[in-house]
Amino acid sequence: MSAPTRDRPVAHLNPVRARVRFLEGGAIPASDVRAPILDSWQRSRFWGVDADRIQAPYNAVFDPHSRLTTAASPVLDRLSDALQGxxxxxxxxxxxxxxxxxxxxxxxxHRHLDDICLAPGFSYAEEYVGTNGIGTAAEDGRTAHVFGSEHFSERLQRVSCAAAPIRNPASGRLIGLIDLTSWRHTASPLMMALVREAAADIEERLLDIGSARERAALRAFLTSRQNSRRALVTLTDGLLLADAAATEMLGPDDHRRLRELAADPAGLPEQRLLLSDGRTVQVRGRQVEGDADGTGPAAFLIELRLVAEREEPVPRTAPAPVPRLQGIAGWSPAYRGVVRQLIRNCEHGRWTLLDGEAGTGKFALVRAVHGHVTPTRPFAVHDGADGRTGAAKWLQAVFQDLAEDRGTVVLRHLDLLPAQVLRQLDGVLRNTAGRSGWVAALLVQDRPTPIAADDGTGAGRPTAVRARFRAEVTVPPLRHRTADIPALVTCLLARHGADVQCADGALRALSRAPWPGNVRQLDGSLRYAEAHRSGPRIEAADLPPSLLCQAQHPLSAWESTERDLIVQALLDHGGDKAGAAKSLGISRATIYRKITAYGIRLGPDSR
Structure with a gap:
């Protein structure tokens, strides 16, 4: 297959000679290889791709009824019929x-593609198999064609391929790719045109499917508003509709919780949900059916009603100010609501299930609440990690502290306990249910665990252990309360005993970071900066490289390593991108693309 390049037709190039020289570390004449292919070879070498073996990772878990698959199926059927034989x-x-x-x-x-792992479940991203139509199109974000000898891997050189990106028509985000692969000697110029046309057809079907689903969701939302006195929310794949009452009621963390309920059909029947500001709502939901196109429900319609607490009357005046807790920093509305709810639960001895992402400071918060409400009473802690090996001894210790009928008992990491130990723990909790002291159980959110699931009947009932706790509170992740970061930085640095402050640039970088590890990651980042600082204050350059970027998706271990190398090279060269690219052995175009992809921001002086 011959196709024009930026300089000359493929027939005038010599990619075989160029690839040999490239792998030997020699200079590559521009007349021997197309520029996009050379850029891809450089990325493949940077990622450490094996030029002689295929090491594509395998993961067969995917949704066969996803919107991409649903939209693509008729297009694939039509093309595969035309290409049969x-x-x-x-x-x-x-x-x-x-x-x-x-x-x-x-x-x-078919047999050859099996041999090179170009089969369902395997990843053909460039970082794993090097230059190829699929991976290179994904990296460049445009249609790519790679012919036999242009592949980085020796194993791929018997085939040629062309791939085109498929984008979400609404957001423009890349959601998939369509590829045509043939033997090298049977490649045709039509392959490029075919994949472009197929990608456009799939995107048009995605638009039709999305429009139909969104129209059905909007109809259900508008119809329900006329007949309901409750706050209303309608959820689709990428859209959230809320009336004025629901908008006032819900925060970002509440949106996530509602999406979790909608994702599990067993969670839709009427139940109570604790909001991030400490209020409780009654939730009732139902599916909104779309057109009969086999794409599943168009949306989920959820009604919300505030529940007044029976234990104490709702004050007519403004609520009392939330006291500041020793060792706890942060005063954002979401965090203030959590503190207020925990203090109330501790005062009333209301058993509380506290969940949140790892590193959000759940234990520190419970300890601070205990110290504020009942500072003279005992504070006992039992870690579920100890119950996995010595269950009998651990359960006996839990029972003894619960039977004391005073003070606070904290059960940490219950998500680590096996189902059998959880059943035994349920008996202990049942026998001590009348105690007057506070009991707090801590869970890591989204960690697969028997306590986080229902009872297996499909009726949406919680596990027996979870049912023992009358209240549930979610600690918001740090990315949802970035306004608290300056106060947290001051608190953590004081806790380290360090007589040091953060410069404004460092604080801005800390506030922009996504914080997947939450407060624990912030603490570790400050310790890193303290050890690496060269002056009296912590500057942005002293922070871990991972904090100087803001990628648009969770990074793999390999992407994190690549990002850190690029950041360090930029810091070493004072922000000079050309110098950093040269030291890394990659082109200036590649480093500019990576800086954009990883959201690397080093400040106004970077060039």
């Missing part, structure tokens, strides 16, 4: 290059 293969992947469908019209080609 030809030595060509039609492939659909997700945005990461993981193969989701493969349609092959030639048995020999």
């Amino acid at each position: 030809t030595p060509m293969c039609l492939i659909l992947t997700d945005s990461k290059g993981r193969v989701r469908e493969r349609r092959t019209g030639d048995r020999a080609l």
